[in-house]
Ligand SMILES: Nc1ncnc2c1ncn2[C@@H]1O[C@H](COP(=O)(O)OP(=O)(O)O)[C@@H](O)[C@H]1O
């Protein structure tokens with residue numbers, strides 16, 4: 001049989017999903033869409049988009065940026081703050097994002113670049129460099145506040161029908177540790193609300209709940225400025241919808257049994273859906289994903305996640321010998337995703353038992369386990385991680 005030639009994989013592990021393959025999230029979309037409409041009408045809004053790592057914050061933010069531009073005529077800027085440590089860094093990354101934005105309306109961005117031409121330093125092959133001296137000479141000291149800068153920008157885009165801005169501050173992990181950031185954000189929101197001529201601004205921060213808490217710790221009033229939109233794991237029908245859309249885009253069929261397996265192991269996590277889907281996509285050779293392809297894909301994905309996450313981060317963090325043997329015993333126990341602490345304790349040696357509590361706490365910290373609903377119950381966060389450690393444990397027992 002001839003292997004069919006593969007097109008582009010419709011899966012994007014580690015990247016925000018393209019708008020065409022975005023699925024689900026209707027409730028969250030509706031909520032944000034309402035706020036965006038308010039901004040279009042002139043009322044500033046602030047949203048904190050929260051949910052755990054890999055759940056789809058950046059993707060939903062990107063999708064809403066597209067939506068806000070198309071439906072509500074807001075200029076959307078998505079700023080990735082990874083690596084930013086000071087407010088100056090935030091300012092630099094913001095102006096860079098404005099200049100480098102790929103708008104869905106290219107002529108609009110040409111205009112933005114023209115407006116900001118004097119702030120562009122020498123043109124580089126792969127993008128633009130910013131001339132901060134010129135920015136400062138104009139009295140737009142952006143690190144003292146965004147508002148004058150954005151007002152100037154929007155005034156010049158009014159004729160193009162632009163009604164306001166959507167500013168997404170994403171990857172805030174590093175910057176929230178700086179107390180000035182919380183003050184900066186609160187200042188931005190307050191100053192805008194009190195101004196005679198408020199900027200129609202949709203401010204959206206994306207981050208895990210711990211980061212929001214951290215900001216509140218630095219500056220209590222931050223608690224009141226945001227509407228919170230929380231993203232949860234996807235439902236079965238959302239996952240199904242995703243796999244169907246993705247495979248169909250490459251004219252690949254998927255049968256019911258395979259679909260069941262892919263959804264089961266993805267367990268609602270978009271990040272895992274893409275990893276599992278991608279592995280399966282490359283394994284298939286006849287244009288139909290069957291149960292066999294799905295299982296092979298799932299095993300490959302488990303290996304991949306295992307090597308990157310379990311081996312590199314989890315096993316290395318568990319240095320003691322007892323921790324490793326506890327891990328092995330857990331791995332081989334015949335439970336699905338959740339276990340009762342007291343049940344496992346029975347199979348442990350005395351010295352393992354002494355360390356069991358610490359072990360469980362560390363696994364929770366590493367995000368491998370979480371507490372279940374019942375007292376003393378622990379649950380694996382990822383089915384693939386569970387599968388990986390199980391496979392690893394039984395591999396050792398197979399004679400070579
Ligand atoms: N609604 C969605 N539909 C399809 N894929 C999604 C969706 N949301 C997220 N993904 C995918 O899941 C993975 C994690 O998403 P991302 O937006 O980066 O999460 P976060 O920002 O919360 O860490 C990415 O591979 C992304 O392409």
Ligand SMILES: [Mg+2]
Nearest residue numbers: 057058059171
């Ligand atoms: Mg993200």
